[in-house]
Amino acid sequence: MKKQNPPRPLRLDLDPNNWDIFWADSGMTPEFLGSLGNTQRANHFLGMYNICRKSSLGVHLKRFQKEFPDHYNFFPQTWMYPAEFHDIQEYTKKKTDKRKEMIEDGKMTEAQSEKDPVVLYICKPESGSQGRGIFIATKVEEMRVQLNRTYERNRERLNEYVKIEQGIDTAMQHSNPKTQIQVDNIMQRRMERPENQYIVQKYIKKPALHQGHKYDFRIYVLITSVISPMTIFLYDDGLVRLASQKYDPSKSFDDPYVHLTNYSLNRNCKDFDSAKHKLRLRDVLQGELVSSSANGRTYRKKAEQIWHEIEEIVVKTLMVVQPQLQHLYRTSQAKEPDICCDLLGFDVMLDHKLKPWMLEVNHMPSFRADTGIDYEIKHDLIKNTLQILQLSIEQRKQLDMVIKGEQRLAMQYGNVRRMTVKEHCERVRFDHNLIDSYIPGNKFKRIFPVDPGCGGLATNGDELEDIYAKLEKTSNTIWKKQVGMIQKKEVNPNLHEKKKKRKNKKNLLTSMTSHIKKGDPEKDHN
Numbered sequence: 001m002k003k004q005n006p007p008r009p010l011r012l013d014l015d016p017n018n019w020d021i022f023w024a025d026s027g028m029t030p031e032f033l034g035s036l037g038n039t040q041r042a043n044h045f046l047g048m049y050n051i052c053r054k055s056s057l058g059v060h061l062k063r064f065q066k067e068f069p070d071h072y073n074f075f076p077q078t079w080m081y082p083a084e085f086h087d088i089q090e091y092t093k094k095k096t097d098k099r100k101e102m103i104e105d106g107k108m109t110e111a112q113s114e115k116d117p118v119v120l121y122i123c124k125p126e127s128g129s130q131g132r133g134i135f136i137a138t139k140v141e142e143m144r145v146q147l148n149r150t151y152e153r154n155r156e157r158l159n160e161y162v163k164i165e166q167g168i169d170t171a172m173q174h175s176n177p178k179t180q181i182q183v184d185n186i187m188q189r190r191m192e193r194p195e196n197q198y199i200v201q202k203y204i205k206k207p208a209l210h211q212g213h214k215y216d217f218r219i220y221v222l223i224t225s226v227i228s229p230m231t232i233f234l235y236d237d238g239l240v241r242l243a244s245q246k247y248d249p250s251k252s253f254d255d256p257y258v259h260l261t262n263y264s265l266n267r268n269c270k271d272f273d274s275a276k277h278k279l280r281l282r283d284v285l286q287g288e289l290v291s292s293s294a295n296g297r298t299y300r301k302k303a304e305q306i307w308h309e310i311e312e313i314v315v316k317t318l319m320v321v322q323p324q325l326q327h328l329y330r331t332s333q334a335k336e337p338d339i340c341c342d343l344l345g346f347d348v349m350l351d352h353k354l355k356p357w358m359l360e361v362n363h364m365p366s367f368r369a370d371t372g373i374d375y376e377i378k379h380d381l382i383k384n385t386l387q388i389l390q391l392s393i394e395q396r397k398q399l400d401m402v403i404k405g406e407q408r409l410a411m412q413y414g415n416v417r418r419m420t421v422k423e424h425c426e427r428v429r430f431d432h433n434l435i436d437s438y439i440p441g442n443k444f445k446r447i448f449p450v451d452p453g454c455g456g457l458a459t460n461g462d463e464l465e466d467i468y469a470k471l472e473k474t475s476n477t478i479w480k481k482q483v484g485m486i487q488k489k490e491v492n493p494n495l496h497e498k499k500k501k502r503k504n505k506k507n508l509l510t511s512m513t514s515h516i517k518k519g520d521p522e523k524d525h526n
């Protein structure tokens with residue numbers, strides 16, 4: 001019998017430069033990206049907070065909602081508090097007047113109106129997570145009082161937080177056994193940084209229900225390049241997170257176990273059952289979905305169609321920040337066009353008509369595996385991500401050879417330069433072909449760039465490719481205007497006036513000279 005070799009024990013490699021991917025739950029710095037080797041990867045792009053903070057996501061999407069109302073209608077109307085409180089009041093007044101008219105016209109009775117609040121707002125800390133600090137308000141004045149109270153409370157806590165942090169810093173500076181005890185003591189009091197800003201959002205009061213419970217989807221999106229064309233993949237599976245109590249809006253809006261679907265929150269409910277309240281997305285989003293509204297109407301939609309709408313939502317959201325991300329990446333001195341990647345978690349919920357709404361984008365989606373489904377999905381997700389990033393030894397060797405070849409050529413011709421956009425596009429397409437042919441079982445689908453002619457029709461009937469091209473162009477213009485690369489017309493109205501006067505003067509002179517040259521026909525008769 002052949003003697004079996006004992007398994008090789010794991011070795012700890014102490015070489016600080018010998019690694020393939022840096023995976024951290026924190027942001028990156030430009031210096032760090034600049035220091036990475038050709039084949040090393042980092043799990044975040046610079047500037048992704050632009051869509052991962054609820055406030056900046058709102059600001060960016062609002063700007064696009066104004067330009068393209070038909071395309072950016074997947075994000076609930078959002079306001080910043082307190083900056084846009086006046087707009088919230090105006091919106092509330094409009095809705096209240098409309099309700100009064102309905103009662104006057106006999107379309108609704110007073111009793112019905114009392115049961116159904118005119119407006120419903122959901123207030124969220126701008127960079128919160130896991131449902132913390134969220135509340136629902138039915139009256140705008142009550143909302144204001146509650147928000148101001150929260151601000152006051154948070155201000156005190158924020159001061160305390162700053163003091164604790166400063167205490168740790170000073171104690172750490174004089175490190176000796178005595179101060180170590182001091183550090184330990186302060187560390188025990190360490191707390192989370194309290195939120196200081198809120199956003200107010202229209203509450204979707206008629207959600208689609210699963211066996212009577214409200215739910216939302218956790219969708220996973222992988223970005224491997226932010227240089228145009230951005231490269232975006234959508235994972236073929238995800239999680240469905242259900243509220244642990246049945247949905248009944250006529251009861252109360254205070255119960256988080258009815259209205260919020262965060263797992264980290266609902267698992268504390270006595271009725272929570274992980275087998276019922278956390279499901280595999282592919283098990284729910286398949287075949288045909290049916291939703292019944294309170295007035296007895298039934299809505300149906302094919303899961304395929306919903307997937308398609310989610311794809312569009314993801315691309316359109318990322319399109320909004322692409323120019324910023326590209327700029328930050330280029331100025332970070334990263335050596336290669338695809339050193340970074342980002343695995344984002346999109347929260348999407350369906351309303352009673354089965355229309356998907358995007359609620360937020362998570363920069364660091366949880367990889368905790370508390371349940372069997374969690375483990376299966378997240379384990380596969382990471383495996384498939386690493387496949388796309390091409391981190392196997394063979395792939396690394398191949399990539400290293402290509403890069404070294406490119407560098408040698410550049411040295412030979414004395415022309416060390418950055419890849420042109422066209423060359424980059426070619427390389428991206430080449431990589432995609434590799435992924436499509438060498439990783440056939442991979443569960444990520446590339447959703448941008450769409451292959452020419454394969455994009456299909458968007459929900460409004462236009463060619464997807466054309467729409468994306470238009471959005472990309474507008475996004476560039478908006479960004480350039482923002483950073484002052486294109487002058488806004490209203491920046492200096494005098495300049496515009498001066499130009500106009502100069503042009504008029506020039507026109508006058510030319511018409512006079514041509515008049516002299518040609519002679520006046522009438523005078524000819526004289």
Ligand SMILES: Nc1ncnc2c1ncn2[C@@H]1O[C@H](COP(=O)(O)OP(=O)(O)O)[C@@H](O)[C@H]1O
Nearest residue numbers: 076128129130131132202203204260261359360
């Ligand atoms: N506009 C909305 N309408 C209805 N429900 C919402 C809305 N926004 C958020 N929710 C519910 O609240 C939960 C938490 O909101 P989210 O924006 O994801 O904040 P967090 O970062 O705390 O998870 C969502 O999972 C969803 O169940």
Ligand SMILES: [Mg+2]
Nearest residue numbers: 130131347360
């Ligand atoms: Mg969330």
